[in-house]
Amino acid sequence: MKYPLQILAFILFTHLSFAQQATITGTVTDSNQMPIIGANVSLKNTSKGAQTNEKGSFxxxxxxxxxxxxxxSYLGFKTKDIALSISNNQNLDLGNITLYEGNEILTEVVINGERRNMFSRKKTAYVSKLPLKDIENTQVYSTITNEILKSQTVTNFDDALKNATGVEQLWTSTGRGGDGAGYYSLRGFSVQPQLVNGLPGLTNGTINPANIERIEVLKGPSATLFGNAVSSYGxxxxxxxxxxxVGTGGELSFTSGSYGLNQIVGDFNTALSKKENIYFRLNTAYTTEQSFQDAGFRKSFFIAPSLSYKVTNRLSFSxxxxxxxxxxxxxTFLFLNRSAPSAASNLDELGYNNKLSFTSNDLTLENPTQNYRVEMDYKLSxxxxxxxxxxxxxxxxxxxYSYLFDYGILEGNTFTRFVNKQNANTQTTDIQQNFIGDFKIASLRNRVVIGLDYFNETQTNNSTGYAFYGNVTPDGGTNGDNPFTPVIETDSYPLSTAGVDAALASQGVSNVKSKNHIYSLYVSDVVDITEKLSAMVGLRLDHFDNEGDLTNPDDDYNQTTLSPKFGIVYQPIKDQLAVFANYQNGFTNVAPQLVGNPDDGPQTLKTFDPEQANQLEFGVKTNLFSNRLNVTMSYYDIKVKDRVITDPSSPFNKIQGGEVVSKGFEIELNANPVNGLNIRAGFSNNDSETTKSDNTEILNKRPLEAGPETLYNFWANYEFQEGALDGFGLGFGFNGASERYAINYESTGDFILPSYTIANASVFYQANKYRIGLKLNNAFNKEYYKGWTTINPQTPRTFLANFSYQF
Incomplete structure (x- = not known):
């Protein structure tokens, strides 16, 4: 019986050996042989995939x-394909695999519930137009990831930006022609979101968050690489x-909440041709929302198709x-008087009933917007x-469109309403050609971008003039006495389209079309002097050609400007600790602007010299404990000369000649101390002052666009990783600001909006295919305000419920 048993054992062993399946292993590193954590690794045409761990292994x-x-593939690196064969079910060790840096391109999505530091994504191809790690970059920037937006059940762009350190809303989007999206203060200067995927992308309304992968807030003057059309000094x-x-999948999401909010969002991705590497994605959203005030609403439909075609490993289109x-x-903001003291100097004296909208749902604006971008990437070598x-x-x-202004002519806190009928359009075209290199000269590694940029903007305005349409008081009183006529009048002014149309019948209609062009050449080089020391040098040559009103050749204007940039980074601990300093420049080619009160007759054009801004900054960046702790701390000093501002004595006039100094300190933290817990926190303090001006109204005062001196934000999100509560999670956070000036002129005195702290909380359950979440915004129902020569009441306590299904 001995030999038959041996034969049986041999047959069984052989069968098990052939039945055993194989495993592919390897380690992914960058060109410096540092492990890449969280790289996506997948087998084409299969459902098999993985992500690299903290050692870069998979x-x-x-x-x-x-x-x-x-x-x-990995964000900011060139995708790499490796053909391989498995024979006899033998394990295959690929050893070390190097990924080289390049722009964001087609990537596989691999779900990993333990991915570390989900609130921090500091690898981008946009901030420096080069694929630099944050710790290698001399510029400071905040990244608001899609994971943060999901954890907070964000349904609007304003709430998304509350996660950016040092950013505060000044105005929400008005919908008015030429106003663009909302205005925000950043390092003491107003800024608008005007860049999409590194290219100009404008809107006259709010930005829909349904298609946002992340938001990048670049700090300091950034004209060297991006020009002045889409950036500010802050x-x-x-x-x-x-x-x-790569792959097929998507998500359906429904959110419902207070004040009539209902939002449905769809996200679908599929291959149009797997063989040809053509992939299509569609994001869409429909939103309806009312106001917490007695009138007001917004509804929008949004659709965002995108297509990627990887022709070869060298050529791709998007x-x-x-x-x-x-x-x-x-x-309907309350605009305070900019040339004389108002009857009230604070909210208590104003007697403002913030539940009043001073408008009706019969008076609406439509804001259709279209943005398109095409990209071709070709690997030359x-x-x-x-x-x-x-x-x-x-x-x-x-x-x-209507606004309320305190002219100070009538007694008490009386605001005069003016209305007009908007008919305006803005079109932009931008063409860029970039050559991106990564090479060595002697032993020095150079990462270079050389770019050509052409930008064109055309504005058409066929709106009516503004007509007087009654007065209101902040507590809800009304009267029809026109402050610009000697007779006391008692006419009524119904908030209806018929009533407004009758008032506008005597108003003229504008017929203005203006155009400007910007031609630019820029270059930036990051040189690795040693393994731990690198320097960045950049320069932009910018030619601004303004045609102004096309019917008036006298307003044509052109100017050529140079914008330099320099920075240095030293990493005492490679890829973990960096000390940096930078010099950044910004400029504004100020186009001639229409000035003069339109009620007094046709406005006239006024020309200006260019503005210039220079920033010095230094600080520290960390990336510690295998990406579990990212901290950025910096101090900056920005000086602006030849500033053009709105004349405090007239909202229809612009003046020049001021110098502004803005300096401050910022700290941002993203941490993942244990699996499942992600923390985001930020603090900023800004000191801004107009140090030189012929206008004594603003001299030695804080500019109104600077917003609050102190801002802070915090959000922590924890998801249980195992046990009976596996998948359940909690979120808590707050954001706040110190008091701010709504008005701060010599002749008007101060109108100060009080400080505030707003608390928010969430609870959710995350399963394999779906997520259920509840969110509470402004948990303690704090009454608070924002403004920029205006008083803008903010939303009270809000409840949100969300259900999402992934497929």
Whole structure:
């Protein structure tokens, strides 16, 4: 019986050996041989995939014998395909695999519930137009990730930006032609979100968060790489949209909440041709929302198709589109008097009933917007890549707009209403050609971008003039006495389209079309002097050609400007601790602007010299404990000369000659101390002052656009990782600001809006395919205000419920 048993054992062993399935292992590193954490690793045409761990290692198991193509990708790196074969079910160790830096391109999406520091994504191809890690970059920027937006059940762009350190809303979007999206203060200066995927993308309404992958807030003057059309002296805001990925899947989400909020969001991704590597993604959203006030609403439909076509490993094309149809009532701000003291100097004296909207749902604005972008990437060689980009934007405003202004002519806290009928359109075109290199000269590594940029903007305004339409008091009183006529009048002014149309019948209609062009050449080089020391040098040559009103050749204007940039980074601990300093420049080619009160006759054009801003900054960045702790601390000093501002004595006039100094301190923290817990916190303090001006109204005072001196934000999100509560989670946070000046002029005195702290909380359950979440905003129902020579009441306590299903 001995030999038959041996034969049986041999047969059984052989069968088990052949039944065993293989495993592929390897380690992914960058060009410095540092491990890449969280890189996506997948086998094409299979459902097999993994992410690299803190050592850069991965393994994909349970594989049959056969031929495969392994795809490795990571944000900011060039995707790599490796053809391999498994025979006899033998394990395959690929050893070390190096990914080289490049722009964001088609990537595989691999879900990993334990991915670390989900609130921090500091690798981007946009901030420096080069794929630099944050710790290598001399510029400071905040990144608001899609994971933060999901954890907070964010339904609007204003709430999303509360997560950016040092950013505070000044005005919400009014919908008025030429106003663009909302205004925000950043390092002492106003800024608007005007950049999408690194290219101009405008809107006259709010930005829909349904298509946002992340928001990048670049700090400090950024004209060297981006020009002045989309940036301010405080920085710029870049919205990065969702892009197609390898595979099929998507998500449906429904959110309902207080004040009539209902929002349905769809996200679908699929392959149009797996063989040809063509992938399509569609994001769409429909939102309706009313106001906490007695009138006011907004409804919008948004659709964003995108397409990626990877022709070869050298050539790829991308297309992104965003189309919005929106209708809203414009928020009716209380504009304070800019040339004389108001009857009230604070909210208590004003007697403001913030539940009043001073408008009606019959008076609405429509804001259709379209943004399109096309990108072609071509790998010229192992060291050079060509990137060709085209973007176009078209945004319009049609409908009724009104504002309330305290002229100080009538007694008490009386605000005069003016209305007009908007009919305006803004179109932009931007063409960029970038050559991106990564090469060595002697032993020095150079990462270079050389770019050409053409930007064109055309504005058309066929709106009516503004008509007087009654007066209101902040507590709800009304009267019809026109302050600009000697006779005391008692006419009524119904808030209806018929009534407003009758008042506008005597108003003229503008017929103004203006155009400007910007031609730019820029270059930036990051040189690795040693393994731990690098320097960045950049320069932009910018030519501004303003045609102004096309019917008036006398207002044509052009100017050529140079904008330099320099920075240095030293990493005492490579990829973990960096000390940096930078010099950044910003400028504004100020186009001639219409000035003069339109009620007194036709406005006239006024020309200005260019403004200039220079920033010095230094600080520290960390990336510790395998990406579990990211901290950025910095101190900055910005000086602006030849500033153009609104004349405090007349809202229809602009003046020049001021110098502004803005300096401050910022700290931002993103932490993942244990699996499942993610923390985001920020603090900023800004000291701004007009140090030189012929206008004594503003001299030695804080500019109103600077917003509050102190801002802070915090959000912590914890999801249980195991046990009976696996998948359940909690979130808690707050954001707040010190008091701010709504008015701060010599002749008017001060009107100060009080400080505030707003608490928010959430609870959720995350399963394999779905997520249920409840969110409470402004948990303690705090009454608070924002403003920029205005008084803007903010939303009271709000409840939100969300259900999402992934497929």
């Amino acid at each position: 393994d994909i198991s349970n594989l049959e014998s056969g031929d495969y193509v392994l795809t490795l 920085g710029l805001i870049n919205v990065v949209t969702k892009k197609p990925y 297309f992104y589109g965003e189309i919005t149809q929106a209708e809203q009532t414009n928020p 192992d060291t050079w890549q060509s990137q060709t980009l085209l973007s176009t934007s078209n945004t319009s405003t049609k409908g009724y």
